């Protein structure tokens with residue numbers, strides 16, 4: 001179990017541990033003499049369980065077909081194996097003692113000796129980090145990759161919990177999404193509020209006590225494509241918390257009762273990996289108002305919603321560093337009980353004129369190299385920013401992309417129609433993207449959320465907290 005957990009932490013999947021049926025090598029195991037433990041070589045390990053699953057990326061041989069090499073490592077305290085730290089870099093684990101009846105006395109530790117699997121696991125992780133050139137087990141050894149605590153202590157013996165935990169764990173960001181605050185154009189007020197609610201309480205906990213105790217829930221709402229998910233990704237990048245990126249597909253299970261358990265496991269996992277941020281994207285799809293579904297709501301769905309509310313209540317009452325960040329495009333569809341628990345609500349509105357101008361300049365600068373060729377743009381940025389009123393950030397990005405595509409399309413057409421087979425680009429000059437091009441694209445691209453603006457403002461005046 002420990003090894004499985006370790007493997008899961010490392011590769012986000014469980015290994016298949018199988019026992020080799022053939023008994024040809026059973027009697028070939030070297031005998032241990034005089035109580036001294038000898039390192040069992042890979043050749044003599046043939047009757048030890050093999051890990052049949054191929055490792056996705058590794059220098060080690062564990063899992064290689066025909067070449068399984070479960071290296072023997074015992075915990076250093078037991079002085080059973082005089083291993084060096086270099087060996088631990090293989091993070092091979094001895095699975096001795098599992099294989100009953102095949103020379104097990106040779107590989108089982110002498111009576112009275114305890115194998116410290118937890119120490120072994122920690123060592124293996126340390127080994128992994130030292131292989132990467134790092135000296136200690138750090139929560140974030142490589143800024144782009146996160147190493148999580150093993151699930152063994154969390155899972156216990158319950159295999160059902162293990163499966164559910166595996167489902168939820170798939171949505172933990174192990175890789176840094178690499179979105180900095182500065183990558184988000186405009187939205188200064190929203191950025192500031194998110195920092196105050198999530199980032200600073202973790203960075204300066206001593207300031208956030210008593211009446212200033214940190215918020216437990218924050219709702220980002222507003223038209224689609226305005227940067228709500230981007231803000232959440234910036235939180236994941238900038239705070240060193242375990243980030244659970246949860247959408248309806250994670251917690252809505254077709255199996256009756258599973259959704260409810262998934263919600264419970266999600267919060268328990270978040271507490272286990274604390275400090276954590278649970279990001280619930282498109283909250284309305286899991287937390288729409290109860291009892292409004294046509295034909296009555298499914299009992300399982302009601303139970304899942306209740307569980308979510310109970311768990312959020314639990315957070316509010318606890319000292320755990322677990323924070324719920326939710327995003328919704330349709331806040332008026334949310335159940336009022338969940339709104340009450342998302343104490344802080346922030347409108348992430350359509351970009352202002354200034355932000356639109358910055359966006360167009362960002363995506364279509366006067367000179368760029370977005371493809372193999374140089375792309376030039378001669379745009380009246382301030383005029384275009386006025387013309388794009390009501391467009392969201394993602395709409396503007398789409399228009400910029402389409403405008404940039406125009407000169408490229410001409411080249412593609414020429415390349416496709418030329419007689420020779422060569423498709424070389426040198427010497428080809430792309431046309432400049434002009435204001436007229438941009439306006440033409442704009443005429444054919446409608447803003448995706450303009451007619452909802454008033455509804456957001458009305459909802460804001462009714463529900464937004466200070």
Ligand code: ADP
Pocket residue numbers: 183184185186187223224225226227228229230231327392393394395397
């Ligand atoms: P939503 O609000 O629906 O969650 P997203 O955050 O997913 O929207 O934004 C969609 C895309 O639009 C982003 O990947 C980004 O490229 C672009 N975008 C939207 N708003 C901004 C912004 N303020 N700054 C930079 N890019 C933005």
